[in-house]
Amino acid sequence: MAKAITPRSQDFSQWYTDVVQRAQLADYSPVRGCMVIMPYGYALWENIQQALDRRFKETGHENAYFPLFIPHSFIEREAEHVEGFAPQLAVVTHGGGEKLEEPLVVRPTSEAIIGHMYAKWIKSYRDLPVLINQWCNVIRWELRTRLFLRTTEFLWQEGHTAHATYEEAEEEARRMLEVYADFAEKEAAIPVLKGRKSESEKFPGALTSYTIEAMMGDRRALQSGTSHNLGQNFAKAFNIQYLDKNNQLQYCWTTSWGMSTRIVGAIIMVHGDDQGLILPPRLAPIQVIIVPIYKDDEERSQVMEAVARLKALLGDSIRFKVDDRQEYTAGWKFNEWELRGVPLRIEIGPQDVEKEQVVLVRRDIPGKEGKRAVKPSKIRREVETLLQEVQRNLFQRALEFRNAHTHEPQNYEQFKEAVEDGFAMAYWCGEATCEKAIQEETKATNRCIPLEQSHKSSGAKCIRCGRPASERVLFARAY
């Protein structure tokens, strides 16, 4: 028998690693910190891409592709940017056997190269806005890596836009944050908190960074997508200028926003259980796995005939797969597809053929509760309804879990207990020194200043220092 997955309660981190590999999402590469995304993991990523890309197109963006190599000097143009990224750069110093005149940076993000191109393309207010996205890989020399969550090379999309005014750029940055939140909640079934990053947590070179934060199954926070209003910082560094209606030369206002393969890690950690992965139906590469059951050739031909009829009844809008591998037993297949997170299973054996039914089993509800017999004639409606139901249940479950572990501590002692358990919503004076002290004393970091400042109180005080505070902050231990 195959080795069992480490239980979540015993060692969450080991559980995560086990699931990623056993579900055949990804494998380690021979290069430290890099991963091979396997076909099943890549199919999941493709579904994520499609769901996001559709939203980008709907909001007026076009895809393009910018090169992997960036002249080293480009990175140095924006002071905060270089400071933030210098330690994580992979630099190419040789090419074709010769030392390069100027080293090339392998992009850690593309503000620099895209800024350079935008400067060339944008001349007039009539050229604005420029709304471009690219799907690509980036390299960041991370000190500590983890499959999907933080790898040296990762896949993502990065949107880069240029606008005539601050207001338009701000609107764009906020719009894309909404797009990410909508994607996370509707497609990935992950409830997120939208917020603004503090000065010390924001993107290097940004005016304002926005983020969506999600709670993982071990109650730690994961930044799952970001959107930045870059102000005129990059426009000034790369000379992105346009002539306005009054023939005055103006700097553009730019934004950038990204979501990465990290979201796969979030899906695993939010929904998975001790049996393995549980994929949200809307993103699952296989939504329904059909397992035929038979003893001999006669039964097999009977059952497979019923399976063929069933396939026709399911139509082509449901992503299903028939697992008729004869070298594995039914029980083995049940375990296999549960481990790989397929939301629904249809069992069909001789008994079912006889009774003119199939057995429909939910991945998100273990045992008998999630299991029932269905008439083939009703299968399509049943499956469609159930897929929605699983999707809804996963979201609801994650939301309840997050709420159960989100606290509003009234003093610093309570605060320490709160971040031990999960999220803490607390007032903060806004000083970086206090932020840093909190991190050192509790390991919790300032995740974001939620956009929805619910109970605003006038006489609020900083949870740590007691000085007057105006903003409520989400603090949590984070990935």
Place this chain on the structure above:
RNA sequence: CGGAGAGUGGCGCAGUCGGCUAGCGCGCACGGUUUGGGACCGUGAGGUCGCCGGUUCGAAUCCGGCCUCUCCGACCA
């Protein structure tokens, strides 16, 4: 970079106070019996024991050096 652990058939491991032909489980191939919750029997293929050097009649095992990976902290999508 600091701390911990590990490198032995594809995977997981045992063997490590030097000594027979390097073993076990899983997987793989072939044959047969099986198939409603990870089936079983038989036969078989598959190994420069991470790398380099040293000690020795003899090294997976002892000594020295190096490399790599994983996990925990600092950097971070």
